Amino acid sequence: MSYVENHESSLTGSGISSADPKDFIALLKPRVMSLVVLTALAGLLAAPTHIHPFLGFVSLLAIAVGAGASGALNMWYDADIDAIMSRTATRPIPSGRVAPEDALAFGLILSGMSVFTLGLVANWLAASLLAFTIFFYVVVYTMWLKRSTPQNIVIGGAAGAFPPMVGYAAVTGSITVESCLLFAIIFIWTPPHFWALALLKSGDYAKAGIPMMPNVKGPSHTRLEILLYSILLAPLGVTPWLLGFASPVYGALAIIGGLMFLHLAWKVYSLRDGEPAAKAAKTLFGFSILYLFVLFLTIVIENGIVPMVVK
Amino acid sequence: MSMNAPEKQPGQVRLTPEQAKSRRARNLAIGLGIGFFAILFYAITVVKLGPGVLAGGQ
Numbered sequence: 001m002s003y004v005e006n007h008e009s010s011l012t013g014s015g016i017s018s019a020d021p022k023d024f025i026a027l028l029k030p031r032v033m034s035l036v037v038l039t040a041l042a043g044l045l046a047a048p049t050h051i052h053p054f055l056g057f058v059s060l061l062a063i064a065v066g067a068g069a070s071g072a073l074n075m076w077y078d079a080d081i082d083a084i085m086s087r088t089a090t091r092p093i094p095s096g097r098v099a100p101e102d103a104l105a106f107g108l109i110l111s112g113m114s115v116f117t118l119g120l121v122a123n124w125l126a127a128s129l130l131a132f133t134i135f136f137y138v139v140v141y142t143m144w145l146k147r148s149t150p151q152n153i154v155i156g157g158a159a160g161a162f163p164p165m166v167g168y169a170a171v172t173g174s175i176t177v178e179s180c181l182l183f184a185i186i187f188i189w190t191p192p193h194f195w196a197l198a199l200l201k202s203g204d205y206a207k208a209g210i211p212m213m214p215n216v217k218g219p220s221h222t223r224l225e226i227l228l229y230s231i232l233l234a235p236l237g238v239t240p241w242l243l244g245f246a247s248p249v250y251g252a253l254a255i256i257g258g259l260m261f262l263h264l265a266w267k268v269y270s271l272r273d274g275e276p277a278a279k280a281a282k283t284l285f286g287f288s289i290l291y292l293f294v295l296f297l298t299i300v301i302e303n304g305i306v307p308m309v310v311k
Numbered sequence: 312m313s314m315n316a317p318e319k320q321p322g323q324v325r326l327t328p329e330q331a332k333s334r335r336a337r338n339l340a341i342g343l344g345i346g347f348f349a350i351l352f353y354a355i356t357v358v359k360l361g362p363g364v365l366a367g368g369q
Contacts, residue, residue, distance in 0.1 A: 016324060018333045021340035054358050058351065113348075121355055 017099055023092040027075055027103055028068030028110075035292070036067040036163045042296040043167030043182055045303035046245060051122070051171045059122045059170040063163055066114035066130045070137040070159070072107035076100055077142050081208040087201060107138075122170035129169055133162040147209070150216040157190030158183075164296070178245050181236075182299075188233045189292055192226045192265060196285035199223075199268070200278060223269045226284070230265035234258030237295060250298045257291045 040063040044056055051059065075082065075093055083094035092098040111134050119127030141156030161183045168179035195213050198205060199222060202214040213222040237258050241251030264287050267280040326334065 016326060016330050016334075017337075018330050020333050020336050024337075024340075052358055054354065058355060121359075 017102060019092065019098045019102065023097045024072075024106055026092050027072040027098065027106060028065075029071035029075075030068075032071060032160075033064050033068050035289075036160075037064050038293065038300065039182070039186060039296050040064070040163040040167035041304070042299040043164030043169075043179060044171055046164075046178060046182065046240075046299055047168050047171035049172055055121050056171070059118055059126070060167070062114045062118035062121065063130060063166050063170075065110055066118070066134055067163065069107045069110035069114060070134040072103050072110065073134070073138040074142045076103040076107060077138070078146075079103075081147075081210060084208040085201070085204040087204060118166075118170065123173045125173055125175075126166050126170040129162060129166045133159055133166065136162070148211065150211045150213045152211070153194040154191050157187050157194075160190060161186035177243070178240070181239055181243070185233070185237055185240075185295065186292065188229055188236055189288065191229045192233065192261075193285065193288040193292075195222050195226050196268065196281045196288065199281040200285070220272070223272070227265045227269040230262050234262050237261075237291075240299070246299060247302050250295070250302065253294055253298055257294060260287065261291055 037060060040060055044051070044060060075091055078088075079091075079093040079100055082088035082091050088094065093100055093103055111131075115127050115131045115134070118130050137156070137159035141152065141159055145152040145156050164182035164186070165175065165179045168182070169175060198212040198214050199219060202212065202219070205212040206215045213225065217225075235258065237254040238251055240246035241248065241254060246254075261284075264280070264284040268277075268284050271277045271280045
């Protein structure tokens with residue numbers, strides 16, 4: 001059944017939606033939001049100055065809603081290709097549960113509200129960064145890069161890297177080396193993370209006409225690029241400790257995690273065929289999420305929870 | 312006057328039970344969202360302006 005037929009059937013011919021609130025929550029990409037909340041919280045807590053806890057909470061909420069809004073706008077624009085790929089075919093718009101125009105309105109309203117709220121609660125630099133993040137994800141990545149270049153997720157990855165910078169700016173009202181480093185870690189982490197998935201789902205992406213690296217440059221070149229980005233990422237992950245704004249515990253975890261990341265990237269590079277190759281890509285994809293989660297959770301714990309306990 | 316449901320007029324749409332249920336759920340979610348937003352901004356105002364705002368800005 002095509003996307004259009006599905007959509008028509010969902011409105012039962014009367015133009016009346018049967019969408020539940022949970023369908024609109026699904027438009028916000030809650031799993032992506034949870035990682036955004038963690039990385040933004042890390043930025044918020046890593047800042048040298050402090051914010052009132054309630055205003056910090058509302059700032060975090062605004063960043064999370066802004067990220068969710070950009071997810072809704074992404075799903076509105078990408079409904080046609082989402083319907084083709086097995087991983088995304090059950091999303092609210094291609095499955096016919098939410099009308100595209102409703103998703104567009106929902107995304108635009110939440111974008112405006114989140115930026116406005118962050119500006120009032122924190123400062124307008126943080127709000128501008130959040131607005132730019134939404135613009136970058138929706139317009140630069142979704143509308144432009146995603147369908148036009150195999151470097152789509154390299155440049156588009158910046159959108160996912162902004163939240164800790166926004167969180168940091170919400171507290172300090174500035175952009176510093178520390179917040180740029182947190183940005184850089186996520187930015188360099190994104191290509192090996194997504195290309196590991198793309199190696200597994202290259203058939204899906206090809207069917208949808210998305211020029212992902214494995215479809216355009218081939219799996220061998222993708223494996224090489226995964227390895228190169230991993231070589232950059234492993235030392236970069238350690239720099240917050242080297243520059244003195246993360247503890248030796250963070251440093252140890254970043255070193256162990258980085259070495260493990262390199263080991264798995266090497267396996268992806270060296271195993272080329274059959275089930276072992278697929279398993280290596282799957283393992284790297286899973287580990288990459290754990291790696292980023294552990295690094296940013298450590299920053300949250302040692303800047304947020306440890307000082308409270310020590311007090 | 313009959314006790315039955317009013318007859319459907321031209322141009323009117325009768326909701327199916329599923330549509331009515333989901334519309335109620337959406338309305339409730341929007342209501343709760345607006346309520347949450349109002350309380351949130353009240354709390355933000357108090358926190359940003361400090362306790363003095365409750366004393367009439369004296």
